[in-house]
Amino acid sequence: MISFRLLTESNKPDIIPFLRLLNEKIAEDILQSRLTEMFLQGYQCVGIYKDEKLIGLSGLWIITKYYVGRHIEPDNVIIHPDHRGEGIGEALMQWIYDYAIAQNCIASELNCYVTNHGGQKFWINQGYKVIGFHYQKTLSPSS
Template sequence: MNYSFKILPNSELESIVPLVFDLNQGKVDKSVLSSRFNEMKNQNYECAVITNNKEIVGVTGLWFCTRHYSGKSVEIDHVYIKPDHRNKGLGKQFMTWIHTYCKKKGFESIELNTYVQNHPSHKFYYNEGFKILGYHFLKRI
């Protein structure tokens, strides 16, 4: 396998919609995802991808901001690796690449949310040095 990591240009965000659709198990329509990613282009958002011979096989969003409790912070979002590419150490390599990339940009911390029932991700993030700070709540308006 010939894996590489890079920041996807905003003009190519449409190419990650199928992966994020799979991540959400089809709960968010592809047209809605396309529309939202089009808006996200202008909201301190970057998209990091894993490619294998030019095919995108993994993705995560990077939200950049400054928080009162953690300083210059990056929130990783919608982390997904296609099933055929899992359990090969790729997630660990991706997190190392993201850490290095964000540190070079001058950021001080990385944050994330993970679904309560996603126990394998909890173990993975613990092993990557993440600590649980609290709960994430959502209210639709």
């Protein structure tokens, strides 16, 4: 049975192994520090459980931007590789959409890496449209 639960900062030990699946180059102590700061900035995280075992998660940001209004941004969506292809991603997104509506959001936006072809296909199948590019510039050395 699949269930969804909002996680808190106290769940960092459960969250970090999934973030390491996304990017193993970021040291665990840096992830710890960043997650602490993110939770202070309104970050939310939903965990996906199968028979009480955490098998995936998605970060969530609820923000307002002038061009779209109040919306939810799924962030770093990850399903453990052992559970992909089971329809869990679709169930997660339906949970996120329902949660967003309950939070008075009118849309959903997200970023997807250009190298993540499977993710791009998934998001297009979810009804997302490509509306721009995400740019990044490093301002100082990152630890």
